[in-house]
Amino acid sequence: MGRAAWTLTERRPTRQIHVGGVAVGGGAPVTVQSMTTTKTADAEATLAQIYALAAAGADLVRCTCNEEAAAEGLARIVPRSPVPIIADIHFHHEMALAALEAGVQGLRLNPGNLRKEAEIKQVAAEAKDRGVPIRIGVNAGSLHPDLYKRFGGATPEALVESARMELAYFSEVGFDDVKISVKASSVPLMIDSYRLASETFDHPLHLGVTEAGPPPAGLLKGTAGIATLLAEGIGDTIRYSLTADPVEEARAGRQLLEALGLRERKGLDLIACPSCGRAEIDVIAVAKAAQEALENRNLPIQVAVMGCVVNGPGEAREADIGIAAGRKRGHLFIKGKIVRVVPEDEMVDALVSEAERLVAEGVEARLAAADSGAEAEAEADRRELLDAQGTDANASETKVALIRKRFGEQPPAGS
Numbered sequence: 001m002g003r004a005a006w007t008l009t010e011r012r013p014t015r016q017i018h019v020g021g022v023a024v025g026g027g028a029p030v031t032v033q034s035m036t037t038t039k040t041a042d043a044e045a046t047l048a049q050i051y052a053l054a055a056a057g058a059d060l061v062r063c064t065c066n067e068e069a070a071a072e073g074l075a076r077i078v079p080r081s082p083v084p085i086i087a088d089i090h091f092h093h094e095m096a097l098a099a100l101e102a103g104v105q106g107l108r109l110n111p112g113n114l115r116k117e118a119e120i121k122q123v124a125a126e127a128k129d130r131g132v133p134i135r136i137g138v139n140a141g142s143l144h145p146d147l148y149k150r151f152g153g154a155t156p157e158a159l160v161e162s163a164r165m166e167l168a169y170f171s172e173v174g175f176d177d178v179k180i181s182v183k184a185s186s187v188p189l190m191i192d193s194y195r196l197a198s199e200t201f202d203h204p205l206h207l208g209v210t211e212a213g214p215p216p217a218g219l220l221k222g223t224a225g226i227a228t229l230l231a232e233g234i235g236d237t238i239r240y241s242l243t244a245d246p247v248e249e250a251r252a253g254r255q256l257l258e259a260l261g262l263r264e265r266k267g268l269d270l271i272a273c274p275s276c277g278r279a280e281i282d283v284i285a286v287a288k289a290a291q292e293a294l295e296n297r298n299l300p301i302q303v304a305v306m307g308c309v310v311n312g313p314g315e316a317r318e319a320d321i322g323i324a325a326g327r328k329r330g331h332l333f334i335k336g337k338i339v340r341v342v343p344e345d346e347m348v349d350a351l352v353s354e355a356e357r358l359v360a361e362g363v364e365a366r367l368a369a370a371d372s373g374a375e376a377e378a379e380a381d382r383r384e385l386l387d388a389q390g391t392d393a394n395a396s397e398t399k400v401a402l403i404r405k406r407f408g409e410q411p412p413a414g415s
């Protein structure tokens with residue numbers, strides 16, 4: 001008889017936090033993170049990258065919030081993102097406040113460059129009011145200068161002390177919804193720092209070797225650090241930091257967790273948009289119906305169920321096939337290109353039969369077999385929907401106006 005596959009299921013106990021709907025720590029599956037490289041102000045380009053990252057295995061995505069335009073971008077991105085969004089904050093606490101205004105599900109603060117106690121507490125108090133967790137993201141390369149001096153360098157003790165000081169500020173305003181990272185570009189320093197952090201805190205730990213560089217060396221360094229700790233039961237969420245397309249980071253993270261038996265292998269990969277003010281269908285119900293219909297067919301493809309035709313096919317253009325809803329009709333798309341428009345009640349059946357043919361015949365053949373006129377029909381639906389819903393179905397512009405008010409600008413006319 002064969003022996004059961006070995007897995008690394010014994011994790012060191014940590015408390016659990018929630019980044020949007022994703023649980024981190026406390027026995028939840030280890031999650032994969034990555035970070036966008038687009039300008040956050042460019043909401044469409046950033047959303048396209050977020051969808052690509054989610055398709056590659058990212059459970060959480062971080063976007064920089066380094067200027068007012070980036071915060072405004074977040075107000076437009078968050079309602080349409082398939083995964084929770086974490087705003088990355090350095091130097092400016094007002095960027096954290098603006099990101100919270102935009103509706104992000106998590107913040108990352110760098111205690112090495114955001115140092116004023118009153119500002120840190122203000123951000124923590126606001127995050128507490130909104131139920132948003134914060135990652136204390138300590139980095140050996142940007143350690144607080146006082147700590148550097150006190151510990152004679154960026155030692156594990158110095159990195160952990162930096163996190164402890166930030167936690168103390170947070171606890172003064174009653175905030176404890178926290179995960180912690182103590183990253184370094186040196187793998188041995190990173191490993192020792194996380195071991196110490198794991199003994200010191202019971203908060204979930206976010207693992208990463210920072211500035212690991214381009215693959216393959218970057219992948220090796222990331223794996224050496226992250227896998228060593230995971231094998232010791234340390235770590236609740238991970239990120240590879242590669243000088244490469246971030247899709248490679250997400251893919252590597254997912255593959256590592258699968259290789260260690262910490263996440264299940266994917267067969268059919270069904271992704272669905274989170275639904276937002278634009279949704280024309282009950283996305284959860286349609287995704288469930290599609291999952292049930294497709295599951296037993298064992299198709300090795302990625303299938304997207306998207307709530308609206310306005311943005312769905314574009315956002316999910318990395319998926320092999322998908323369906324988007326609009327005006328009682330479903331738009332069937334392959335690699336983001338509309339191939340057929342069908343009545344709403346036939347959407348799931350059409351999706352299943354096209355998925356089977358796609359696997360049997362390949363992408364090129366099925367694109368060539370697209371209904372003539374499908375694109376034009378789809379465009380007409382899209383326009384009709386935009387006319388009916390307006391351009392601010394998610395109230396993003398209202399949030400943008402609040403962000404502008406925070407920075408002392410007049411809200412745009414008509415908002």
Ligand code: SF4
Binds near residue numbers: 080273276311312
């Ligand atoms: S309803 Fe449309 S815009 Fe909203 S998240 Fe789904 S696909 Fe994106």
